[in-house]
Amino acid sequence: MAKIVPAKNGSKKDAITRKASALFMKKGFPATSMRDIAEAIGVEAPSLYNHIESKNEILKDVCFRIARLFTNHLREVELSPELYLSKIESIIRFHISMMVEEYESVYISEHEWKHLPGPLLNDFKTRRRNYRLRLAAILQKGIDNKEIGIINPYVAVLTILSAISGIESWQRSGKKVDAKSLEENMVKILVEGLRYQPEIKSPSNHLTLKRQKGL
Amino acid sequence: MAKIVPAKNGSKKDAITRKASALFMKKGFPATSMRDIAEAIGVEAPSLYNHIESKNEILKDVCFRIARLFTNHLREVELSPELYLSKIESIIRFHISMMVEEYESVYISEHEWKHLPGPLLNDFKTRRRNYRLRLAAILQKGIDNKEIGIINPYVAVLTILSAISGIESWQRSGKKVDAKSLEENMVKILVEGLRYQPEIKSPSNHLTLKRQKGL
DNA sequence: CCTACCGATCGGTAGG
DNA sequence: CCTACCGATCGGTAGG
Numbered sequence: 398m399a400k401i402v403p404a405k406n407g408s409k410k411d412a413i414t415r416k417a418s419a420l421f422m423k424k425g426f427p428a429t430s431m432r433d434i435a436e437a438i439g440v441e442a443p444s445l446y447n448h449i450e451s452k453n454e455i456l457k458d459v460c461f462r463i464a465r466l467f468t469n470h471l472r473e474v475e476l477s478p479e480l481y482l483s484k485i486e487s488i489i490r491f492h493i494s495m496m497v498e499e500y501e502s503v504y505i506s507e508h509e510w511k512h513l514p515g516p517l518l519n520d521f522k523t524r525r526r527n528y529r530l531r532l533a534a535i536l537q538k539g540i541d542n543k544e545i546g547i548i549n550p551y552v553a554v555l556t557i558l559s560a561i562s563g564i565e566s567w568q569r570s571g572k573k574v575d576a577k578s579l580e581e582n583m584v585k586i587l588v589e590g591l592r593y594q595p596e597i598k599s600p601s602n603h604l605t606l607k608r609q610k611g612l
Numbered sequence: 613m614a615k616i617v618p619a620k621n622g623s624k625k626d627a628i629t630r631k632a633s634a635l636f637m638k639k640g641f642p643a644t645s646m647r648d649i650a651e652a653i654g655v656e657a658p659s660l661y662n663h664i665e666s667k668n669e670i671l672k673d674v675c676f677r678i679a680r681l682f683t684n685h686l687r688e689v690e691l692s693p694e695l696y697l698s699k700i701e702s703i704i705r706f707h708i709s710m711m712v713e714e715y716e717s718v719y720i721s722e723h724e725w726k727h728l729p730g731p732l733l734n735d736f737k738t739r740r741r742n743y744r745l746r747l748a749a750i751l752q753k754g755i756d757n758k759e760i761g762i763i764n765p766y767v768a769v770l771t772i773l774s775a776i777s778g779i780e781s782w783q784r785s786g787k788k789v790d791a792k793s794l795e796e797n798m799v800k801i802l803v804e805g806l807r808y809q810p811e812i813k814s815p816s817n818h819l820t821l822k823r824q825k826g827l
Numbered sequence: 828c829c830t831a832c833c834g835a836t837c838g839g840t841a842g843g
Numbered sequence: 844c845c846t847a848c849c850g851a852t853c854g855g856t857a858g859g
Contacts, residue, residue, distance in 0.1 A: 428642035428727070431854060443855075444828050452854065508723070512643070526785075546804070551788050552797035559778020560771045570741075573766050582767035589761070590805025646838060658839075659844050667838065 410448045413438060417455045418501040426456055426509040453514050456505070460513060463506035464524050466495070471531055481539030486588050488532065489557060493583060496564035497576045504565050529554050536591075546593045557587055625663045628653060632670045633716040641671055641724040668729050671720070675728060678721035679739050681710070686746055696754030701803050703747065704772060708798060711779035712791045719780050744769050751806075761808045772802055 405411060416437040420429045431452055435442040449455060470491045474484045495503050510521050532554045539545035545553075560583065567579060574582075620626060631652040635644045646667055650657040664670060685706045689699045710718050725736050747769045754760035760768075775798065782794060789797075 423726075425640055425642055425727070427640055430852075432852085441829065443830085443857095446855070447828075511638075512640070546800070548800060549789055549793055549797045552794055553801060555778045555782060556775045556798050556801050559781070560775035562778070563770045563774020566774070567770060574764055578764055579767055582764045583771050585761070585763060586768060586771050586805035587801070588805075589807075589809065590801035590803075592804075594804065645836075647836085656845065658841095658846085661839070662844075 408448075413445060413448055414455055414458055415501075418459055418505055421456070421459075421509055422501045422504050426505070426512045453517075456509060456513060457517055459502050460506040460510045460521055463495075463499070463502050464521065464528075467492075468524070468528060471528065475531065475535070480544055481535055481542055482544040482588065482592065484535050485532075485539065485545075485557070485591065486584060488535075489561065489584055489587055490580065492558070492561045493564065493580045496561055496568070497579070500565060500568045504562075507562050529558070532557075539591075540593075543593050545591050548591070553591060556590075560587060623663075628660060628663055629670055629673060630716075633674055633720055636671070636674075636724055637716045637719050641720070641727045668732075671724060671728060672732055674717050675721040675725045675736055678710075678714070678717050679736065679743075682707075683739070683743060686743065690746065690750070695759055696750055696757055697759040697803065697807065699750050700747075700754065700760075700772070700806065701799060703750075704776065704799055704802055705795065707773070707776045708779065708795045711776055711783070712794070715780060715783045719777075722777050744773070747772075754806075755808075758808050760806050763806070768806060771805075775802060 413434065417429070417434045420433055420437060424433070431442045431445060435445055438445070471488065474487050477484065477487075479487065510525075511518070513521055529551075533550040536545060536548075536550040536553050540547060540550070564579065564583075567573070628649065632644070632649045635648055635652060639648070646657045646660060650660055653660070686703065689702050692699065692702075694702065725740075726733070728736055748765035751760060751763075751765040751768050755762060755765070779794065779798075782788070
């Protein structure tokens with residue numbers, strides 16, 4: 398595994414990574430050529446290789462940097478004394494803020510990681526799986542503690558993470574609501590969807606859970 | 613715009629489209645070569661052109677076929693006499709079943725449409741926007757009717773559709789739960805998340821909506 | 828940072 | 844359905 402060169406803020410490598418990320422997001426990693434990136438920077442393609450090792454290195458840097466940020470936040474949340482549903486809410490809010498503030502990098506680490514070469518791909522998939530398992534473990538404790546309704550934790554993790562990754566389309570198409578209400582509305586839907594429901598309900602409440610197709 | 617040749621079931625064109633879809637899903641559209649597709653079929657690359665016009669045509673067929681299925685279903689739901697939250701639930705279930713049964717095609721129409729060439733791209737984006745606007749309109753009526761909580765309909769559409777598209781990762785990684793409980797659990801989270809909440813609540817319920825970071 | 832250039836691979840065509 | 848092949852473009856290197 399190659400040594401990790403973190404690309405200091407403001408360095409040329411950092412500028413290349415940023416421009417490349419925007420292009421990877423718009424066109425996808427394989428469809429983005431080194432010539433595209435070079436043009437965005439304002440140099441010829443071979444000059445890029447004075448600052449980076451390869452096209453794959455850019456992808457690797459982005460994917461693993463984002464993975465590290467999420468893992469670090471998760472560790473903090475695991476150690477905090479909050480209620481389990483609050484932990485989940487905190488994770489949801491962190492993911493949303495990352496999608497709002499660093500969406501190009503986050504998008505790439507979510508959608509383009511499959512283009513990572515061989516061993517890096519396996520490493521990344523393992524980290525991804527472990528992260529999701531740790532989320533599922535928090536959900537399970539919240540269920541046991543009756544903070545969270547009886548749901549399959551695996552499905553809940555899937556639902557939460559993919560819902561948030563949809564913020565990409567908010568970024569792409571003109572930000573039709575402001576970031577704050579995007580966050581509050583999405584948090585509300587997800588947290589209320591997870592919350593434990595006491596059995597006392599208004600009588601009409603269970604009706605819509607039955608399929609009424611063709612009615 | 614080229615004439616639409618629908619690719620009869622069981623035709624060679626249909627077989628090519630299916631194999632190509634699987635590859636587009638695994639590697640992405642630009643990274644999938646005609647030689648890859650040919651190899652999966654068991655012929656040489658130029659032979660494919662006896663059945664299809666171009667690589668782009670395959671992408672076009674998949675994207676617009678899926679778009680048509682969703683639009684047709686939406687029209688039925690709009691005309692049905694259900695409650696608005698039931699309409700939304702029906703749409704959610706249809707999307708989930710499509711992700712379960714035709715996930716390769718649905719995935720492509722959700723993630724690879726950006727590689728559609730010029731005018732087709734604009735057409736597709738318009739259809740996509742209109743579909744989402746019609747979903748938002750149903751949600752708004754449900755909110756006005758106090759079936760659905762006070763949420764931003766645009767954010768709700770985003771949350772619903774992207775949550776469902778995450779079923780892709782269920783398909784990719786071994787289907788850790790069965791399709792039925794995937795559907796029921798995801799429907800529960802989303803529908804309960806949207807449902808109108810009467811103001812009478814257990815006293816602890818509002819606590820977790822406040823951010824407790826660093827507590 | 829550049830020009831010049833490499834071998835490989837791309838989507839697709841010609842011709843049979 | 845094939846072989847042979849096209850011009851274009853790819854990631855990357857050599858050399859300065």
